[in-house]
Amino acid sequence: MTTTLAAHPTGPGPRAALRAEHTKFWSVRTLPGLAVTALVTAVVMALLFAVSLPITQGTAIADLAPTTVVEAALVGVDVAAVVLIVLGALFMGSEYSSGLAQPTFILTPRRGRVLLAKAAVTVVVAAGVALAVAALCLLVGQAVLLGSDLPGADLGDPGLLRLAAGSVLVPVFYALIALVAATLTRSTGGGIVAALVLLALPTVLGWLPGPLAAVLVPALPAAALHSISGTAAPVEASPAGAAAVLLLVWVAAGLGAAALRLRARDA
Amino acid sequence: MISARGLIKRYSEVLAVDGLSFDVTPGAVTGFLGPNGSGKSTTMRMILGLDAPTSGSVTVNGHPYRELVAPAREIGALLDPRCMHPGRTARAHLRWMADAAGIGRRRVEEVLELVGVAAAADRRVDTFSLGMRQRLGIAGALLGEPGVLLLDEPLNGLDPEGIRWIRSLLCELAAGGRTVFVSSHLMNEMEETADRVVIINSGRLVAALEISELRSRGIAVRVGAADPAQASVLAEALCRAGATVAGGPAGGLTVRGVAPERIGRLALEHRIALRELAPQTHRLEESFLELTADASAPTARTEHLV
Numbered sequence: 001m002t003t004t005l006a007a008h009p010t011g012p013g014p015r016a017a018l019r020a021e022h023t024k025f026w027s028v029r030t031l032p033g034l035a036v037t038a039l040v041t042a043v044v045m046a047l048l049f050a051v052s053l054p055i056t057q058g059t060a061i062a063d064l065a066p067t068t069v070v071e072a073a074l075v076g077v078d079v080a081a082v083v084l085i086v087l088g089a090l091f092m093g094s095e096y097s098s099g100l101a102q103p104t105f106i107l108t109p110r111r112g113r114v115l116l117a118k119a120a121v122t123v124v125v126a127a128g129v130a131l132a133v134a135a136l137c138l139l140v141g142q143a144v145l146l147g148s149d150l151p152g153a154d155l156g157d158p159g160l161l162r163l164a165a166g167s168v169l170v171p172v173f174y175a176l177i178a179l180v181a182a183t184l185t186r187s188t189g190g191g192i193v194a195a196l197v198l199l200a201l202p203t204v205l206g207w208l209p210g211p212l213a214a215v216l217v218p219a220l221p222a223a224a225l226h227s228i229s230g231t232a233a234p235v236e237a238s239p240a241g242a243a244a245v246l247l248l249v250w251v252a253a254g255l256g257a258a259a260l261r262l263r264a265r266d267a
Numbered sequence: 268m269i270s271a272r273g274l275i276k277r278y279s280e281v282l283a284v285d286g287l288s289f290d291v292t293p294g295a296v297t298g299f300l301g302p303n304g305s306g307k308s309t310t311m312r313m314i315l316g317l318d319a320p321t322s323g324s325v326t327v328n329g330h331p332y333r334e335l336v337a338p339a340r341e342i343g344a345l346l347d348p349r350c351m352h353p354g355r356t357a358r359a360h361l362r363w364m365a366d367a368a369g370i371g372r373r374r375v376e377e378v379l380e381l382v383g384v385a386a387a388a389d390r391r392v393d394t395f396s397l398g399m400r401q402r403l404g405i406a407g408a409l410l411g412e413p414g415v416l417l418l419d420e421p422l423n424g425l426d427p428e429g430i431r432w433i434r435s436l437l438c439e440l441a442a443g444g445r446t447v448f449v450s451s452h453l454m455n456e457m458e459e460t461a462d463r464v465v466i467i468n469s470g471r472l473v474a475a476l477e478i479s480e481l482r483s484r485g486i487a488v489r490v491g492a493a494d495p496a497q498a499s500v501l502a503e504a505l506c507r508a509g510a511t512v513a514g515g516p517a518g519g520l521t522v523r524g525v526a527p528e529r530i531g532r533l534a535l536e537h538r539i540a541l542r543e544l545a546p547q548t549h550r551l552e553e554s555f556l557e558l559t560a561d562a563s564a565p566t567a568r569t570e571h572l573v
Contacts, residue, residue, distance in 0.1 A: 010336070010337075011335070011336035011337035011338070011340075011369065012337065012339075012367065012368055012369030013369075016366060016367055016368070016369040017367060019366040019367075020363045020364070020366040020367035021363075022366075023359065023362050023363040023366050024352075024355075024363045027355050027356070027359035027360075027362070027363065028352060028354040028355055029354055030354065094352065098350070098351065098352045098353065099347060099349055099350030099351070100350055100351060100352050101350075102317065102346055102347060102350040103350060103351075103364065103407065104367070105316075105317060106315050106316075106317065106338070106344055106346075107338065107339055107364060107367040107368050108367050109316045109332060109333040109335070109338060110333070266312070266317060266318040266319060267317040267318070
C-alpha cells in the first residue's frame with residue numbers, strides 16, 4: 001500500500017486542475033461561442049447606443065460633447081457583461097446538468113481547486129473579451145462622431161480612459177459572481193439569476209427610504225465599480241482604493257462560500 | 268486493495284448502506300452483487316470520495332480516497348457512462364481527464380486504441396451509443412494505469428461482442444495483478460467473469476466468498492445408499508459434517524451444504540456403498556436469489572476474501 005503511494009510521491013497539483021479546465025473550456029462550442037457573442041453583441045449595441053443619442057437624449061449629436069457620445073458607446077461593455085454572466089454560470093452549471101461533475105471530482109478530489117481553476121479561466125476570458133469590447137466601443141463612438149463630420153473626442157482624456165478601464169471590470173466581476181452562484185445552486189439558471197439580481201440591486205435599493213439606501217447601496221459591488229470608473233452617484237462614491245478592496249471582499253467571500261459548499265456536500 | 272469497515276450512509280430517512288465491511292483483494296475480479304437499490308452505487312461513490320460516509324470508513328490502498336496524492340494512478344473508475352459533456356469529442360473528453368490527472372497526452376491515444384474508439388475519436392460524444400460511451404468511460408478509467416479498477420454495471424447497454432470484450436479485458440487486468448471490482452444486479456452476468464463475489468442486500472453484507480464456494484453452497488446432491496437400511500447412518504454422518512439433509516423415497520437423500528466429493532469420502536469412511544451421488548444442476552442465479560431473498564435475517568458473514 002505504502003509502496004504504491006511511494007511510486008507517485010507527487011500528484012497533480014493546482015496547475016493540473018487549471019490545465020483541465022482550460023481544455024474543457026475550449027473543447028466545447030458553447031463557451032467560446034458565448035465569448036464571441038459577447039463581443040459582437042456589445043459592439044452592435046455600442047453603435048446603437050451612440051447613434052440613438054438624439055432620441056434618448058433629445059439632443060442632436062452635434063450639440064453633445066464628443067466625450068458624451070463615446071461614453072454612450074462604452075455602455076456596450078455592460079451588454080458584454082450580461083452575456084459573460086451566462087458564460088460564467090454555464091461553465092460550472094453544465095458540470096451538474098451533464099453529470100460531468102462526477103468524473104471531475106473523482107479526478108480532482110480537492111474540489112476547491114476545480115472552483116479556482118474555473119474562476120481563473122473565466123476571469124482571463126472575460127477580461128480578454130471586455131478589453132477588446134472596451135477598445136472597440138471607444139472606436140465605435142469615435143467613428144459615429146467622425147461619420148457625422150464632427151470633431152472626434154480626445155481618446156487620451158483621463159476621465160474617458162478611467163471610464164473605459166473601470167468598465168472592463170464589470171463583466172469580469174459579474175461573470176465570476178455567476179460562476180460562484182452556479183456552484184452554490186448547482187445550476188446554470190441559478191447562477192444567471194443571482195448575478196443579474198446583484199447587477200440590478202442598486203436600482204431596487206434606490207427605491208428604499210433614504211437612510212436605509214445610504215447604508216446598503218455603498219456596500220454593493222456596483223457602487224465600487226462606479227467609484228472605480230468615476231461614474232459613482234453621490235450615495236455610492238468611495239475612494240478608488242477602498243472600492244477595489246470592497247470588490248475583492250465580495251470575490252473572496254463568494255469563492256470561500258462556494259468552496260466550503262463544494263467540500264461539505266456530497267458531489 | 269479496497270477495504271470497507273463498518274461503512275454506513277444515511278440520506279435523511281433512508282439508510283442506504285448499513286454497516287458494510289469487506290475487502291477487495293488484488294489479482295482477481297470481484298463481483299459486487301445485489302438487487303437494484305441495495306446500496307452498490309452508494310458504496311462505490313463513497314469509495315471514490317464523492318459521498319462522505321455517515322460513519323465507518325473505506326480506503327483505497329490504505330488511504331481514504333480524498334487523501335490519495337495521485338488518485339488516477341491508484342484507482343480508475345467508471346460509475347455512469349452518461350456523465351460526459353455531449354458536445355465534446357471523445358479525444359477532448361480524455362484530454363481534459365488526462366490534464367486533471369497530470370498524465371501526458373500520448374496516453375490518451377493509447378487508451379483510445381485499447382478500447383477500440385480510436386476511429387471515432389473526433390466524433391462528439393452525443394453521437395455515441397451507450398456501448399461506445401462504456402468503452403470511452405473505461406478508457407478514462409485506464410488513463411492512469413491504476414492498480415485498482417472500479418466499474419459500476421459496465422455490461423449495461425453492451426452488445427454480445429462488447430460483453431465478451433469487457434469480460435476478457437477484466438480477466439486480463441486481474442491476471443496482471445490488479446484489483447478489479449465490478450458491480451452488477453445480475454448474477455449470471457458475473458458468473459463467467461468474477462472469481463469472488465461480495466453480495467449485499469438492503470445495504471447489508473449478505474456474503475463475501477469465492478464463486479466456487481457459492482456454487483457448492485447452494486448445490487443440492489441426490490444421494491442414495493445401496494442398502495436403504497444404511498441411509499439413516501449416512502444422514503447422521505452428513506449432518507455432523509454440516510450438511511442439510513432431507514429424506515426422499517426409498518432411502519434417497521437430498522443433501523445441501525457439502526460438496527459431492529466430501530459426501531463420497533464420508534460414505535467411504537463409514538463403509539457405506541452408494542447407488543447414487545448426483546449433483547443437481549443449479550444456477551448461481553438461484554443461490555444468489557436465495558441469499559438475497561432472506562433480507563430479514565441475512566447470514567451475514569464478515570470474513571474477508573482470501
